[in-house]
Structures are given as C-alpha cells and as structure tokens.
Amino acid sequence: MNIDELSSPERRLWEAFPRGESVDLASADQGLNDPGGADRWGPERTVRAEVLVALLVGAVAAEPGQVAAVRLSGARVVGPLNLGHAEVAAPLALTGCAFDEPPQLYWAKMSSVHLMRCGLPGLIASGARVDGHMWLEGSRISGGLWLDGAHITGILNMSGVHLVNPGDDALLADRLTVNANVYCDQGFTADGEVRLPGARIGGQLIFRGARLHNPPGVALYASRLDAAANVFCDGGFSAEGEIRLRGARVGGYLSFVGAKLVHPERTALNADDLAVETDVYCTDGFSADGGVSFAGARVAGQLSLSGARLSHESGTALGLQRLQAEELLLRPAEAIKGIADLSYARVNLLRDDAGTWPSRLQLDGLQYENLEPPLTARERLGWLRRDTDGYQPQPYERLAQTYRSLGLDADGRSILLAKARDRRSTQGLPLKTIGYLQDALVGYGYRPFRAASWLIGLLAFGTVVFSLHKPGVLNADDSPHFNAFFYTLDLLLPVGSLGQEGVFAPAGIYQWIANLLVAAGFVLGLTVAAGATRALSRE
Structure with a gap:
C-alpha cells in the first residue's frame, strides 16, 4: 500500500x-x-x-x-x-x-477481536480461531453473525448486542467452542434464530434478561449444547418461538426463573434428553404459552416448577415422560392448562399441591418413592382418576406400595380396593356381576372383616329359621339337645364341630339353606381368618 x-x-x-x-x-x-x-x-x-x-x-x-x-x-x-x-x-x-460491508474473518487466526458498540451489516467468522477474547458488547449486527466452527480461547461477550436478521439466522454458531463464559445479557436481543447446536462452552452460558424473537419458528436452537457450568435464561428472559435444548448437557444448574416463553399451540421449551448435573428451575413467575417438555431428561437434583404457569390446552402442556430426577417439585401458581404427562418418569420424591393438579394427567409407569404431602387415599384417588388414558393398574399399585412403605396400610388397601372397582367398569356384564358380589361381600378381599358382618347376619338368619323348623334327628338313641343357634354356628364354622351338625339333618328347602350356610361359612370364615392373620403379622 x-x-x-x-x-x-x-x-x-x-x-x-x-x-x-x-x-x-x-x-x-x-x-x-x-x-x-x-x-x-x-x-x-x-x-x-x-x-x-x-x-x-x-x-x-x-x-x-x-x-x-x-x-x-x-x-x-x-x-x-x-x-x-x-x-x-x-x-x-x-x-x-460503522461498517459498510460485513467483515470477513472466516478461518482467520486472530489474537483478540473487540468490536464494541459498532454497527455491522453482518460478521462472518466461520471457523475462525481467536486466541483471547471476542468482545462484541453493545454492537448492532444485521444480516447475521456467523461463528459456526469457531474457537475462542477466552470469553465471548455479546452483552447488549442487537442481532437483526428476521426470518433467518441471527446467530449461526453451530459447533462453536468457547473455553470460558458466553455472555448474551444486559439487553441482548435477537430478531431471527439463535443457533448453538453442538456448541461447547467451558464456562457459563448467560442469557440473563435477553429477548429472543423468531415466531413462529425456533428462537434458540441449542440441541446437543455442552456447557461445563451453569446456564441462565432468567432475569427477565423472554422468547417468542421455540427454545430447543434437546440432548443438551449442563454441568451446573439450568435457570428459567421468571422467564416468559411464547409459542402458542406448539412447543415452547423442548428439553428432551437434557442432562443437568444439579437442578432445573422453572419457577417464580416462569410462564410458557405452549408445551414444555423434559421427556427423557436426567436431572441429578431437583426439577422445580414452583410458581410456574403452563398453558397448552390443545395438547401436552408439561411432558415429563421417562424423566429421571431426584426430586420433582410440581407446585405451579395455578392448575396446568393442558395435559401433564408423567408416564414412566422415575423420581425419588414427588412434591405436589392438590389445589393445582392438572385436570388431565397421564400417570402410567410413573415411579416414585415418596410423596409430599401423602394426603389421604380418598384425596389421592382424585389424582389418579384424572388420567386421560382411563383405568391403568400400575398407578394404583405404585400408590398403594408408597402408602404401605409409609406405614399407612389402611390407605394402601383403600387404593387397591379402588383399583378393583375401577377395573370393574372396564369389564363385561358377567364379570361386573361377580365383581359387585365380591365387593359387597368382602370388598374384593381388601375389607376382610366385612365378612364377619355377613357371618353374624347369616348366624341370626339360621337361628331364626331352624328355631321355627327344627331339623330331623339322625340317631334318636344318641342325640344332644337341639339348639338352633349352635346348630347354625356349627354349619358356618369351616373347621371344628359343636356336635350339632352331624346329629341333625334338615330336609327339603331347609337342607338347601343348611348347605348354603356351610358354603358361605367356608368362604367367609377363611376370609376373616386371612384378614386377622395379616393384621397380626403387621403388629
């Protein structure tokens, strides 16, 4: 020159x-x-x-x-x-x-790049290596910021940056590697898609207070993102369009505290197969107009939706299928509008609130060790019966097992009795008839001492009948005094003898009555004995 x-x-x-x-x-x-x-x-x-x-x-x-x-x-x-x-x-x-044309830094090797409060019609740094910081604070970049395949050994600072490329990629950072923190905060805005799929960040990813706008497409595409520390999408964070974190890994915690996500009638937050080393917070004013999905996610600590507002009335508002978490805090600010799908999720502790239960649930395959609060069996049955799939045996069995582990055996039996009754509604008329009979007699075996009431009633009935119609004597030379009460009791007892049944023999219809008393006594007596045995074993 x-x-x-x-x-x-x-x-x-x-x-x-x-x-x-x-x-x-x-x-x-x-x-x-x-x-x-x-x-x-x-x-x-x-x-x-x-x-x-x-x-x-x-x-x-x-x-x-x-x-x-x-x-x-x-x-x-x-x-x-x-x-x-x-x-x-x-x-x-x-x-x-101010630049008239987009700077071209593709595959360049730079020591450091500071473009602060600048105006650029684009910036192309695909594959670039920056041995130091890349500082874009306060700049306005239209036409797209390309950092795909770039490697920055220091900090990437985009605080206060305005990215403007409506309907296209505002930030193209596929497979970006940053050894330290990435800042997209302090008024960061993006009109267009922000792409970070496969990006690797050695520190924190900070979208605190950021505003992303790309309806009706993807606002933040960060599938397979690998962040070694925390990810912040809080502090007034808002997004119009989908937030996609599918298969991402977060080495610290993930915060959506107070965030507002808008993607009506579609998925607002897709965090399927997400892995988080500590906790996930969608709390304190977090709202999503659209579905929120953590299907297949693995959260080592707590997934909290305390104080959240979720709405997707035409579909699944909260998808937790196959979720694995130490604790699930499901206490939103109001009832979830839409389906909450917890099928095949596995959590150690489930904390919820009966006042904000969704009207529609899917619970088949859900596994949990503890419930807080446990509530009564009657209250928890209202929870189970919100399942949109209708009767499924596993949720009843899981709840009954949890009650038993807490020492609430009566509640556990109540749940299993409700399971049998709800199953009856799915059966044909013959099985329904048998079911009603089993329920009336012994509560499907979960109310064994109800059989004692039937035994007392049959004893009274037999005493009256045989007092009025004394049975004939088999051996007139050797017969005790007839007592209608003891004779009926002898018929009803499945074991032992009071010396009456083998001596007197009714005839005609009274023989049928005697035989029915013998059969009923056998069935009801064994039921009472089984119930007593279980009660004694628990003591």
Whole structure:
C-alpha cells in the first residue's frame, strides 16, 4: 500500500499502530456518534478497510518494546475488511465504528477481536480461531453473525448486542467452542434464530434478561449444547418461538426463573434428553404459552416448577415422560392448562399441591418413592382418576406400595380396593356381576372383616329359621339337645364341630339353606381368618 495515498485519519492510524495507540475519530457532539447515522460522517471520519487489513497482516512492524494493535474509535470503515485465512498477531479493537460491508474473518487466526458498540451489516467468522477474547458488547449486527466452527480461547461477550436478521439466522454458531463464559445479557436481543447446536462452552452460558424473537419458528436452537457450568435464561428472559435444548448437557444448574416463553399451540421449551448435573428451575413467575417438555431428561437434583404457569390446552402442556430426577417439585401458581404427562418418569420424591393438579394427567409407569404431602387415599384417588388414558393398574399399585412403605396400610388397601372397582367398569356384564358380589361381600378381599358382618347376619338368619323348623334327628338313641343357634354356628364354622351338625339333618328347602350356610361359612370364615392373620403379622 502506498502510504502517500492515505487520508488524514488513515495516516493517524498508520502512525499509531506500531505503538498500539488509540485513534479516536468520534465527534465531540455525542448525538453524531451513533453508528446508525454513519452515512452523515464525512471524510474526516472515514477509513478504508484495506488500510486495516494491511496493518493487521504485517505492513508495519511494531516498535521495539511496544505491542502493535489497531485501536480505532468513531470511524466509518468502507470497503471489504477481508481477513479470511489470515494469521493476525495484532489485536483488533474497534469502538463505535460503522461498517459498510460485513467483515470477513472466516478461518482467520486472530489474537483478540473487540468490536464494541459498532454497527455491522453482518460478521462472518466461520471457523475462525481467536486466541483471547471476542468482545462484541453493545454492537448492532444485521444480516447475521456467523461463528459456526469457531474457537475462542477466552470469553465471548455479546452483552447488549442487537442481532437483526428476521426470518433467518441471527446467530449461526453451530459447533462453536468457547473455553470460558458466553455472555448474551444486559439487553441482548435477537430478531431471527439463535443457533448453538453442538456448541461447547467451558464456562457459563448467560442469557440473563435477553429477548429472543423468531415466531413462529425456533428462537434458540441449542440441541446437543455442552456447557461445563451453569446456564441462565432468567432475569427477565423472554422468547417468542421455540427454545430447543434437546440432548443438551449442563454441568451446573439450568435457570428459567421468571422467564416468559411464547409459542402458542406448539412447543415452547423442548428439553428432551437434557442432562443437568444439579437442578432445573422453572419457577417464580416462569410462564410458557405452549408445551414444555423434559421427556427423557436426567436431572441429578431437583426439577422445580414452583410458581410456574403452563398453558397448552390443545395438547401436552408439561411432558415429563421417562424423566429421571431426584426430586420433582410440581407446585405451579395455578392448575396446568393442558395435559401433564408423567408416564414412566422415575423420581425419588414427588412434591405436589392438590389445589393445582392438572385436570388431565397421564400417570402410567410413573415411579416414585415418596410423596409430599401423602394426603389421604380418598384425596389421592382424585389424582389418579384424572388420567386421560382411563383405568391403568400400575398407578394404583405404585400408590398403594408408597402408602404401605409409609406405614399407612389402611390407605394402601383403600387404593387397591379402588383399583378393583375401577377395573370393574372396564369389564363385561358377567364379570361386573361377580365383581359387585365380591365387593359387597368382602370388598374384593381388601375389607376382610366385612365378612364377619355377613357371618353374624347369616348366624341370626339360621337361628331364626331352624328355631321355627327344627331339623330331623339322625340317631334318636344318641342325640344332644337341639339348639338352633349352635346348630347354625356349627354349619358356618369351616373347621371344628359343636356336635350339632352331624346329629341333625334338615330336609327339603331347609337342607338347601343348611348347605348354603356351610358354603358361605367356608368362604367367609377363611376370609376373616386371612384378614386377622395379616393384621397380626403387621403388629
């Protein structure tokens, strides 16, 4: 490059570069320094991009004992800034600058890149390696920010950045690697899709207070994201469009505290197969207009939906199928509008609130060790009977087992009795008839002492009948005095003898009555004995 052709601002930059000194071309009138109005900036604030390229690729050497750098503020950069595949040893630090064309940093090797409060019609840094920080704080980038396959050894700071590319990729960062934290906070906005699939982040991913807008598509696509520490989507975070974290891994905790997600009649949050090393918080004002799914997710600690508001009335508002978590806190601010699917989930402790149970549940295959609060069997039956799939045996058995493990055997039996009764509604008329009989007699075996009442009733009935119609004597020479009460009791007892049954023999219809008393006594007596045995064994 012929230095004699440099303009006054370019010559200033050229002379400052060997010592790494800053060149400030900004106006004293701060109202004229907005990069959005750079078309009004005159030649005194204009620098050709080719001058920057020449300096960065070695046209001028650093002065001895100095670190050469491009440090420029308040300039309009015209022409293509093309550093594709270049090796750049000098830092690039531009503040409040405006670009006419998207800078090209693809597959470049940079020492550090600072483009702060700049206006760019795009930035292409696919495959670039930055040995240091990449600082884009406060910049406005339209046309897309491309960081796919890039590797940044320090921090990626996009605090306050405005990405504008409606209907397309606002941020394309597939397979991005950042060794430290990624900041998308302090007013970060994106109009278009933010893509981080397969990205690897060595620190925290921070979307605190960010606003993402890409209806009706995907607002944040971060499937298979690997974050070594915490992920924050809180502090006023909002998204119009789907948040997709399918198969992502979070080494710390995941926070959606107070977040507002909007994707009506579709999936608002897809966290299927997510793996989180500690906790997930969708709490304290978290709201989702659309489905929230943690199907197949693995949460080492707590998944909390305390104070949440979930709405997807035409489908599954909360999908927890096959979830594995130490604790599930399902106490939303109001009843979930839509289906809550907990089928085949496995949690150690399930905390819920009867006042906010969804009207529609799916519970088949759900496994839990403890319930808080356990509630009474009658109250918990209202929970089971909200299952949209109708009668399923496993939820009853799981609940009964939990009650028994808590020492609430009576509640456990009540649940199993309800299971038998609800199963009866699915059977044909013959089995229903038998079921009603079993229920009336012994409560399907879960009310064994009800049989004692029947025995007392039959004893009274037999005493009256045989008092009025004394049975005949088999052996007149050797017969005890007939007693209708003891004779009936002898018929009813399945074991032993009181010396009456073998001596007296009724005839006709009374023989049928005697035989029915014998059969009923056998069945009912064994039922009472079995119930007594279980009661004694529990003691």
